Amino acid sequence: MGWIDLHCHPLPGIDDGARTAEDGAALLAGLHGLGFETVVATPHVRSGVWDNRLESRAAAHALLEAMLAEARRRGETLPALLLAGEHMFDDVFHDLLRKGEALTYPGGGAALVEFAYDSIPMRVELQLWRMAKTVRPVLAHPERYTPVQQSDDKLDELVGAGAWLLLDLMSLVGAYGRRAQAAAERILAAGKYTAACSDAHKASDVPVVAQGIAALRAAKGEAEVRRLLIDGPAKILAAAGRA
Numbered sequence: 224m225g226w227i228d229l230h231c232h233p234l235p236g237i238d239d240g241a242r243t244a245e246d247g248a249a250l251l252a253g254l255h256g257l258g259f260e261t262v263v264a265t266p267h268v269r270s271g272v273w274d275n276r277l278e279s280r281a282a283a284h285a286l287l288e289a290m291l292a293e294a295r296r297r298g299e300t301l302p303a304l305l306l307a308g309e310h311m312f313d314d315v316f317h318d319l320l321r322k323g324e325a326l327t328y329p330g331g332g333a334a335l336v337e338f339a340y341d342s343i344p345m346r347v348e349l350q351l352w353r354m355a356k357t358v359r360p361v362l363a364h365p366e367r368y369t370p371v372q373q374s375d376d377k378l379d380e381l382v383g384a385g386a387w388l389l390l391d392l393m394s395l396v397g398a399y400g401r402r403a404q405a406a407a408e409r410i411l412a413a414g415k416y417t418a419a420c421s422d423a424h425k426a427s428d429v430p431v432v433a434q435g436i437a438a439l440r441a442a443k444g445e446a447e448v449r450r451l452l453i454d455g456p457a458k459i460l461a462a463a464g465r466a
């Protein structure tokens with residue numbers, strides 16, 4: 224089984240990821256070149272900035288799929304493309320979740336969420352714990368949040384509340400600064416990540432993702448690469464929704 228990327232921004236024109244379908248196809252081709260056989264498109268859902276819903280995602284997906292079909296006809300090999308979303312963990316998200324309209328992972332039992340970098344919402348543990356009863360929160364790039372960088376206790380509270388941690392591979396090579404890199408190395412050493420991802424926004428991110436995978440392999444070995452890029456992601460994709 225090939226690698227699975229749970230977090231990527233190839234859908235054109237709906238967030239700060241790919242601008243065009245060509246850009247999105249180039250990003251996917253690059254990730255396939257690294258060894259990713261499945262990529263989950265996770266456009267941002269951020270109120271007042273990128274108010275993405277099922278409809279806008281479907282429209283961007285249609286544009287990209289048309290481009291991918293053309294590339295496949297030319298003989299290019301591309302990863303399988305699945306759909307989810309990267310939700311800001313706010314009231315809008317909780318409302319969408321209640322209505323069954325959140326952009327969850329395909330199994331419906333897990334959803335990718337993010338916080339603002341410099342703060343984590345008040346009483347977040349309680350909210351995560353409540354959410355995890357029905358849909359498991361998958362926390363994007365925990366190493367990038369200032370409170371997590373400052374204290375292991377914060378991270379342990381999030382995990383204790385039911386969050387699954389998703390490593391951004393580019394953090395391991397300093398793409399988001401030294402503090403995020405140090406936090407990523409610490410969380411990795413402690414074995415607390417459930418899975419790893421590219422969070423790639425453009426084709427030029429692909430070489431940095433490759434460096435991140437090399438750093439992961441150097442730090443923890445091939446078995447951990449497989450756990451974070453195959454077993455962990457497969458578990459998240461297979462998580463089924465509970466009413």
Ligand SMILES: [Fe+2]
Pocket residue numbers: 230231232309363422
């Ligand atoms: Fe992202």
